[in-house]
Structure formats: structure tokens, C-alpha cells
Amino acid sequence: MEHFAPVWALGLMSGTSMDGIxxxxxxxxxxxxxxxxxxxxxxxxxxxxQSIRRALGNPTRDTALDRLITDAHAEAIQALLSQHTEYKExxxxxxxxxxxxxHLPGDxxxxxxxxxxxxxxxxxxxxxYDFRAADVAAGGQGAPFAPLYHQALSHDLDGPxxxxxxxxxxxxxxxxxxxxxxxxxxxxxPGNALLDDWVRSTTDMPYDRDGSVSAGGKVDGTxxxxxxxxxxxxxxxxxxxxxLDFDGDIVAGLSPADGAATLVRFTCDTIxxxxxxxxxxxxxxxxTGGGRHNPTIMTSLAERSGLPVDxxxxxxxxxxxxxxxxxxxxxxxxxxxLPLSLPSTTxxxxxxxxxxxxxxx
Numbered sequence: 001m002e003h004f005a006p007v008w009a010l011g012l013m014s015g016t017s018m019d020g021i022x023x024x025x026x027x028x029x030x031x032x033x034x035x036x037x038x039x040x041x042x043x044x045x046x047x048x049x050q051s052i053r054r055a056l057g058n059p060t061r062d063t064a065l066d067r068l069i070t071d072a073h074a075e076a077i078q079a080l081l082s083q084h085t086e087y088k089e090x091x092x093x094x095x096x097x098x099x100x101x102x103h104l105p106g107d108x109x110x111x112x113x114x115x116x117x118x119x120x121x122x123x124x125x126x127x128x129y130d131f132r133a134a135d136v137a138a139g140g141q142g143a144p145f146a147p148l149y150h151q152a153l154s155h156d157l158d159g160p161x162x163x164x165x166x167x168x169x170x171x172x173x174x175x176x177x178x179x180x181x182x183x184x185x186x187x188x189x190p191g192n193a194l195l196d197d198w199v200r201s202t203t204d205m206p207y208d209r210d211g212s213v214s215a216g217g218k219v220d221g222t223x224x225x226x227x228x229x230x231x232x233x234x235x236x237x238x239x240x241x242x243x244l245d246f247d248g249d250i251v252a253g254l255s256p257a258d259g260a261a262t263l264v265r266f267t268c269d270t271i272x273x274x275x276x277x278x279x280x281x282x283x284x285x286x287x288t289g290g291g292r293h294n295p296t297i298m299t300s301l302a303e304r305s306g307l308p309v310d311x312x313x314x315x316x317x318x319x320x321x322x323x324x325x326x327x328x329x330x331x332x333x334x335x336x337x338l339p340l341s342l343p344s345t346t347x348x349x350x351x352x353x354x355x356x357x358x359x360x361x
Contacts, residue, residue, distance in 0.1 A: 004336055006034045007092035010080070010125070011328030012073050014099040014114075016168025016243045017192055017290055018052055020044050021076040024324035025087055030332040033152050038084045039321035042076040052113075055101045057244055059109050069099055070115040074122040094119065095331030095355075096129040097323075103132075103142065103242040110142045116358035128331035128355040135341045140348030143240035144171040147185040147345045148333070149326035151175050153317055162275065162282035163312070164301075166291025167323070168193035169241050170271055173345075174278040184279055185345040186237035189270030192290050194248040195263040202256040211296030214264045217257030223250060227266050233273050238347025260296075267291070268300040275305065284308040288319040331355065 006029045013022045021044070025037030044052070051065050073096060081088050098114025116129030132142035150163045150173045159177040164170065170191040174184040195214070196207040208214050227250055232239065251259035275282065285307050291297045292311040302309040312319045330340050334355035341352050 004029045006032075007332060008037065008087060008090040009093050009095060009328035009332050010077060010091050011095040011097075011324040011326065011331065012076060013097045013323040013327055014069070014073075015323060016100065017196060018044065018049055018168070019290075021073055022321060022324035023076045023080045024321040024328060025080070025084075025091070026325050026328045028152075028329050028332050030329065030336045030338050031152065033329065036318065036321070036325065037087060038080060039318060039324060040076070040080045040083070041320065042072070042079050044072065048072060052099055052101070055113070057102055059102050059111055061111065061113060066113050066115050067118065069113050070118045071122070073114060074119055077123055091125055093331045093335060094123065094125045094127045095131075095327035095329075096127050097131060097327045098129060100243075103240065105136050105141045105143075105240060108136060110136045116356060120358040120360045124360045126360050127358045128334045129358065130356045131327065131330060131334070131340060131354055134354030135346050135348050135352050138348050138350075138352055140341055140346035140352060141186075141238045141240035142346060143187060144173065144185045144345065145330065145341065146323060146326035147173040147183040148340065148342075149322070149329045151183045152329065155179075157315060158283065160278070160280050160282050162278065162285050164271060164285050164287045165289045165323070166191040166267065166287060166297065167289040168243050170267060170289075170291070172271065172274060172278075174282060176279070181279055182342050182344045184237065186239050186274070186277070187241040188274040189233060189241070190246050190263070190267050192267075192294075193243050194246055195260060195267070197248050198251060198259050198263055199256070202259065208260055208264075208294055208296070211264075211294045213257055214260035214294070214296040217255065217259070217261030219265045220251070220254055220258055220262045223254065223262050224265055224269070226250060228269060233270050237277055238345070240346070264294070264296050264300055268297060268304050271301060272304045282307065284310065286310055286312045286315060288312045288317070288322050292319055
């Protein structure tokens with residue numbers, strides 16, 4: 001196979017929690033992760049966040065919003081590189097995930113807003129973007145898309161293990177570091193999105209910081225059972241979700257603390273219920289995404305699963321940067337024509353490359 005020298009790539013991720021843009025640098029050949037560089041998160045301007053919220057569920061691109069979100073990503077690159085100028089000349093490619101406004105793979109629809117050509121012109125870097133479309137067009141779920149990166153990071157760990165990403169939506173990647181089986185991945189259910197929305201609408205806090213709201217509440221069993229009565233959780237993978245697939249209004253009428261506690265249990269119970277779909281039992285759960293900062297979630301997940309549950313920092317990874325790092329990794333894979341998704345991660349019929357390349361010049 002042709003030798004491919006490692007390059008520095010910059011990844012950009014705007015997740016379903018809509019709190020801002022993550023930017024991260026890694027050195028990779030698209031198969032191994034040679035080095036990780038600095039990372040940062042740039043919060044969304046409140047007006048832009050509201051515009052994104054209004055665009056959710058709409059498959060028609062709003063060109064004005066496309067421009068605004070692209071320019072915000074350019075500013076995130078500038079914020080990172082102004083602090084770490086030594087990387088400016090070394091970057092070969094930028095991986096732009098964009099912001100998902102609608103994800104209905106059963107209907108062949110997935111839309112991530114963000115203009116690769118505009119970003120390439122603004123930054124002077126080649127940009128790979130529109131990562132999920134080829135997978136969905138070929139019949140895949142178009143998500144989750146970080147599993148091959150999780151696998152690359154895990155090669156020296158004891159397994160099998162499960163990487164649980166608790167962002168707005170939760171997903172799991174099952175990994176056999178011995179390499180005997182491909183990674184298995186799918187969305188399990190809600191992550192922080194419902195909890196954040198609930199806490200924001202019922203308290204003066206922007207989210208359940210340090211689990212302080214949910215820790216003071218009691219789980220409402222009747223409401224929880226109603227939420228768990230959903231065929232998605234028993235369905236075998238491949239499967240994926242849109243942020244709008246669950247309705248947080250189901251906890252309306254509960255106190256802020258009881259609603260938050262019930263939503264935390266909903267997230268954890270749906271993760272644990274889905275562990276039965278893995279190839280073999282995981283020995284441990286490594287948690288990434290914002291959920292790992294919430295002690296109520298971490299404690300509940302350990303209690304419900306009966307497994308060791310640790311933040312990914314326990315094995316030296318950066319849970320705040322991992323999603324952005326993954327799209328830097330996938331951008332390099334795209335340049336090489338390597339698969340970004342597999343039958344075992346998205347249900348696509350064959351391993352599928354993807355992404356579009358926008359040249360800077």
C-alpha cells in the first residue's frame with residue numbers, strides 16, 4: 001500500500017447541544033493518530049444560536065445562515081491559531097462538519113449547514129466538508145461518524161470497550177482493540193439536549209451544571225416508563241437519531257429538579273438498554289461529550305450498567321476536543337479515499353468514503 005506521510009489537520013465540530021464550535025488539531029495519516037495538538041471552543045453568539053434553533057428541522061438551506069455559520073467557523077480557526085501560531089504553516093486540510101439542522105436518513109435526508117468553499121477562501125486552507133451525505137445516499141444512517149477515530153485511539157487499550165458519547169444525542173462505539181472485529185456504533189437515545197432545554201426553561205441556569213439541578217430531584221417512574229415506551233430502544237442497529245426525535249415536554253408538570261432527575265435517568269437507561277446490541281460485553285465504558293462533566297449522569301450510568309465508567313481523560317484523551325479531532329482525522333481519510341463509515345457503524349452496504357473537497361486556491 002502507498003505510504004502516506006502524517007499531516008496536520010484541523011477539525012471543526014458544532015454539536016447538537018448548540019453551545020458553540022470546537023476546533024482541534026491532530027497529526028495523522030488517516031489510520032494512526034501520531035500527535036494531538038491544541039483545541040478550543042468558541043461559544044456561539046446568542047443571535048446566531050437562535051437562528052440555528054429556528055432552522056432545525058428545515059431541509060432547505062438558508063444561504064444567509066450558511067454564510068453566518070461559515071464565518072463563525074472561520075473565526076474559530078482564527079481563535080485557535082492566533083493562540084498557537086506555530087501551527088499556521090503546517091496545516092494541510094480543515095475538516096468542516098458544519099451544523100446538523102435535519103437528519104432523516106430513512107428519507108435520504110441529512111443537512112449540515114456550513115459552506116466549504118467559503119471557508120476555504122476565508123482561511124486559505126483546503127476544506128473537506130459534507131461528510132455524511134454519501135453514506136446516507138448509499139442507504140446508511142449517516143451517523144455516528146466518530147467510530148473509526150475512536151478505534152484509532154484505542155489500539156493499545158484492553159477491550160472490548162465501549163466509548164459512550166453523551167452530547168445532545170448519545171451514541172456508543174464498541175471497540176475490540178485486538179482488531180479481530182470492526183467497530184460497532186449507533187445512537188442510543190437522548191444525551192444532554194432534553195436536559196439542557198428543561199433546565200434552561202425552568203431555572204435561571206443555562207444547563208444542569210455539575211448535576212446540581214438533577215442531583216436534588218427524584219425520578220418520576222410513571223413519566224420515565226412513558227418515555228422508555230419507544231420501539232427505537234429495542235431496535236437493533238444500525239440506527240441514528242435527530243435532535244428533534246424526542247419531546248422534552250413529557251416532563252412538563254414535574255418540579256425542575258424532578259424533571260432533570262427523570263431526564264438524566266432516561267439518558268442513562270437508554271444507553272444501558274442498548275448495550276445488549278454490542279458484539280460482546282464491554283469491560284468498561286469510557287465517556288466523552290459534555291455528559292461526562294455531569295456527576296449525576298456518571299453516577300447513574302455506573303449504577304445502571306454495573307460497569308466501570310470513566311471519562312475518556314482516564315486514558316489520556318481529551319473529551320472536549322474528540323469530536324472536532326474526529327473530523328480532522330476523517331478529512332485526511334477523505335483525501336486518501338479511505339472509508340469514513342462501515343456497515344457496522346452506519347449500516348451502509350459497503351465501506352464508504354465521502355466528503356467534498358474545496359480547494360483554497
